Structure formats: C-alpha cells, structure tokens
Amino acid sequence: MMDEIINIEEYIENNQLEKANELIEKLITEEISKEKLFFLRGKIHYKKQEWGEAINDFNKVLEINPDNTEAKSQIEMAIAILGYYTPDMFNP
Numbered sequence: 001m002m003d004e005i006i007n008i009e010e011y012i013e014n015n016q017l018e019k020a021n022e023l024i025e026k027l028i029t030e031e032i033s034k035e036k037l038f039f040l041r042g043k044i045h046y047k048k049q050e051w052g053e054a055i056n057d058f059n060k061v062l063e064i065n066p067d068n069t070e071a072k073s074q075i076e077m078a079i080a081i082l083g084y085y086t087p088d089m090f091n092p
Helices: 002-013 017-029 034-047 051-064 069-083
Strands: none
Touching: 002 017, 002 034, 017 034, 034 051, 034 069, 051 069
C-alpha cells in the first residue's frame, strides 16, 4: 500500500496526473486508506485547476478525519482562488 502511495505522489510531482488518478481509482475501489487517496486525488484536481472537484475530495478527507489540517488548507486556497478577481479586468 505504501509503495502505491509513494508512486502516486511521484506521479503527481512529475505531472503524470492520469497515471496517478488511475492508481487512486483502483485503490479506492479496493477500500484502502481512503483519507490519503482522496487527499491525493484532490491534489490532482487542484493541479488541473478543477477547483470544485478538488474541494469535494478535500471535504471527503475532512469527513473521514475532521482534524486534517492539510485538507483544510487546500480548501481555503482553492476557495481563495475561486473568489479572487481583479475589477480592472472588467473595466478597461
């Protein structure tokens, strides 16, 4: 199990996001360490700028472990990105 997690983390760091996601999906269906898997899949969505999916996965982490500070931080960052806009962009 730890080898798979390490592989997933390496795939994410090397932007091999599809490989990482395939391995996560396989492990999720096998009911293995869902907290870590949802967190890693959230990181994939975050890197792909899929903010809603990232927030959903990080929220799943918090359902499993409400004290997970990394997931809380990732949600806050994604929400900040979604809430950010520059008024000058709309008023040339």
